[in-house]
Amino acid sequence: MQTVKMVVTGPYSAGKTQFIRTISEIDVVSTERKISSEAERLKDATTVAMDFGRITIDDDLILYLFGTPGQRRFDFMWEILTEGMLGFIVLIDSVRPETFREARNILEVFRGYAQTPYVVSANKQDMPDAWSPEDLRIALKIDKNIKVLPCVATDKESVKQTILELLYSILEGIEE
Amino acid sequence: MALQGNLRDFSTTQLLNLVSLAKKTGAMTLETDDNSALLYFREGKLIHASTNNRAGRLADMLLEAGKLAEKQVKAIERQPKQLSDKALGIDLIRSGVVTQQDIIKSVKDFMLDVVYSLFSWTEGLFNFNPGVKPSNDRITVPLNLDNVILEGSRRIQENERLVDELPHLDRVSLKVTDKPLRDVKLTPDDWRVISHIHPRNTIAQIAQANSMDEFQIRKIVYGMLQAGLVEIIKPEGVQTQKKFMSRAEKKLAKKQTPTMKRSMVERLINRIKRV
Numbered sequence: 001m002q003t004v005k006m007v008v009t010g011p012y013s014a015g016k017t018q019f020i021r022t023i024s025e026i027d028v029v030s031t032e033r034k035i036s037s038e039a040e041r042l043k044d045a046t047t048v049a050m051d052f053g054r055i056t057i058d059d060d061l062i063l064y065l066f067g068t069p070g071q072r073r074f075d076f077m078w079e080i081l082t083e084g085m086l087g088f089i090v091l092i093d094s095v096r097p098e099t100f101r102e103a104r105n106i107l108e109v110f111r112g113y114a115q116t117p118y119v120v121s122a123n124k125q126d127m128p129d130a131w132s133p134e135d136l137r138i139a140l141k142i143d144k145n146i147k148v149l150p151c152v153a154t155d156k157e158s159v160k161q162t163i164l165e166l167l168y169s170i171l172e173g174i175e176e
Numbered sequence: 177m178a179l180q181g182n183l184r185d186f187s188t189t190q191l192l193n194l195v196s197l198a199k200k201t202g203a204m205t206l207e208t209d210d211n212s213a214l215l216y217f218r219e220g221k222l223i224h225a226s227t228n229n230r231a232g233r234l235a236d237m238l239l240e241a242g243k244l245a246e247k248q249v250k251a252i253e254r255q256p257k258q259l260s261d262k263a264l265g266i267d268l269i270r271s272g273v274v275t276q277q278d279i280i281k282s283v284k285d286f287m288l289d290v291v292y293s294l295f296s297w298t299e300g301l302f303n304f305n306p307g308v309k310p311s312n313d314r315i316t317v318p319l320n321l322d323n324v325i326l327e328g329s330r331r332i333q334e335n336e337r338l339v340d341e342l343p344h345l346d347r348v349s350l351k352v353t354d355k356p357l358r359d360v361k362l363t364p365d366d367w368r369v370i371s372h373i374h375p376r377n378t379i380a381q382i383a384q385a386n387s388m389d390e391f392q393i394r395k396i397v398y399g400m401l402q403a404g405l406v407e408i409i410k411p412e413g414v415q416t417q418k419k420f421m422s423r424a425e426k427k428l429a430k431k432q433t434p435t436m437k438r439s440m441v442e443r444l445i446n447r448i449k450r451v
Contacts, residue, residue: 004440023451057447061440086441097181101340132177138194139186160451167445174438 005064006166007081008051009106010091011099015123015153016067017051019091023159024053024065050081079113087117087166091153092140094122094130104140117169121151121162179304187337188294189328191302193402196220196321203308208300213290216310222324223316225290232286234261234279234315240289241282243274260313283317288324295328298337322360322403329399330363338394341401345390346380349373349411350397355404369396375412 008016021028029052051067066081082088088110092103110118120142122133131139133148142148147165152158179194183206195204199220206213216224226232235252238244244252252264259267268274310316332338342348350373362370365388372382383393400406 002440004444055447055451057443061443063444063447095178098185100186129178129180131179134198135177135179135194138197139190156451160448163448164445167441167448171438171441171445174434174441 001062002060003062003064004086005066005084006163007066007068007085007088007110008091009068009078009088009110010121010123011093011102011106013096014091014093014099014103016091019089019121019123019151019153019159019162020051020053020065020067022153022156023055023163025056026054028053028067050077075109078109082110082113085114085116087119087170088114089162089166090118090120091123091151092120092136094124094132094136095127097131097139100136100139107140107142117166117173119147119149119162119166119169121149123151123153125150125158126152126155177306179306180302182299182301183297184299186302188297189325189332189398189402192222192291192321192325192328193404195304196325197404200304200306201309202304202306203310204302204304206294206297206300206302208297211297211300213294215291216308216316218309218316218318220321221318222287222291222321223318224310224314225287227290227293230286230290232290232314234264234283237282237286238268238274238279241278241285243278243282244268248273261315262313265315279315280317283315284319287317287319291324292328292331295331296333298334320359322355322405325403326360326362326366326399329395329402332395332398335391335394338391338398341398342379342394345383345393346378347411348408349375349378350382350406351375351409352406353404357405360403360405365392366396366400369393369400370406373406375409378411 008019010016017028017030050069051065053065053067055063055065057063066085068078068081069075090103090107090110093099107118107120120136120140122131122136124130125133133150136142137144137148147169149162149165150158151162183191188206191204194200195217197220201218202216204215204217206215212228214226215222224232230236235244235249239246239249252259265279269276269279352370352373357370365386368386369382369388372385377385379393379397383390386393388396397406401408
């Protein structure tokens with residue numbers, strides 16, 4: 001049995017856990033803890049080690065999705081999670097410009113860990129205050145060769161499309 | 177799509193850069209506790225600017241530029257029927273009080289003055305409304321934002337924001353982009369930095385060669401980055417890949433040829449399509 005993995009990363013509260021939950025065939029193995037800090041109380045719980053989802057491809061192949069913890073104090077987990085990954089997805093909270101700089105930093109850190117293909121996913125595109133993927137590309141200075149995709153992490157089709165686009169990028173990388 | 181937020185998180189320089197690169201048309205409002213500004217853009221160029229206490233009317237702009245005396249402005253204001261800016265401009269040109277060039281220059285200088293004042297706003301809400309145009313009676317002059325962004329960056333006084341944008345001067349190099357340099361007004365310091373740009377030179381080394389401190393070099397590089405004149409690259413000769421492969425990576429690399437990997441990715445694609 002062969003296993004491959006993709007990593008879903010991004011700033012705190014970008015929707016990483018939800019993204020994996022939407023597509024995983026198993027209940028996501030989550031390491032969420034209640035949030036104690038008032039400043040970070042955007043949600044009730046946050047991922048402290050990783051989230052873990054699975055999609056069985058066939059009898060011989062399984063895809064694992066790993067979600068990184070968004071808070072910086074748990075970033076010692078990041079490099080461990082990137083080992084052997086096929087590619088990664090950087091999830092951005094399109095309605096919170098205060099997280100864009102952090103998203104950019106995370107992207108740079110992950111590019112440093114591994115030279116694997118990646119896509120940027122502009123989450124929460126269903127919300128009225130969402131920045132468009134085109135504006136996010138400029139705001140985050142994302143190279144024109146990298147895909148910046150609209151996404152709604154609660155919508156299965158949207159999550160599927162993001163993963164497919166990453167796979168197409170991986171395929172293009174092999175062909176080059 | 178919305179384009180709104182707080183200047184605390186996304187600065188005036190970054191906003192203007194976004195509008196310019198995305199060639200946006202519309203109105204941008206900026207609001208602090210005490211001040212507000214309204215900027216109009218057409219295809220990425222600034223065409224009109226005003227603030228809550230500087231309405232951006234032609235008579236006031238000409239007064240500020242010294243082309244009209246206060247007495248003349250008062251006389252214009254006393255007229256029973258208020259002329260639009262365009263009609264007033266034509267009247268003033270016909271009567272020989274000002275030339276067309278005087279009007280264009282006064283409007284440009286006024287816009288620049290307004291927009292430069294916004295670079296000191298470090299907090300405040302911004303909101304961009306696409307497609308909104310200034311009223312027809314206003315005189316609009318298109319202003320390229322590249323020079324505005326460069327000059328605005330030169331006025332940044334907070335080191336903290338620059339450190340956030342350019343944290344590791346010793347780990348990155350610069351590359352000059354394809355954007356023509358002849359269209360922008362570079363200072364001698366800008367040129368000194370550009371002359372030292374080389375894939376082997378880190379930004380810290382460029383600063384050292386020019387005897388610049390970190391704040392100076394950050395300000396210059398940040399401005400040129402925002403204006404799209406340079407881009408950040410990894411210095412030549414720096415190990416970009418991990419030195420060691422993990423056990424899992426070694427196992428995967430040993431086992432998989434490109435053909436096998438392609439076949440595996442195609443299986444993944446086919447399966448995900450069916451989820």
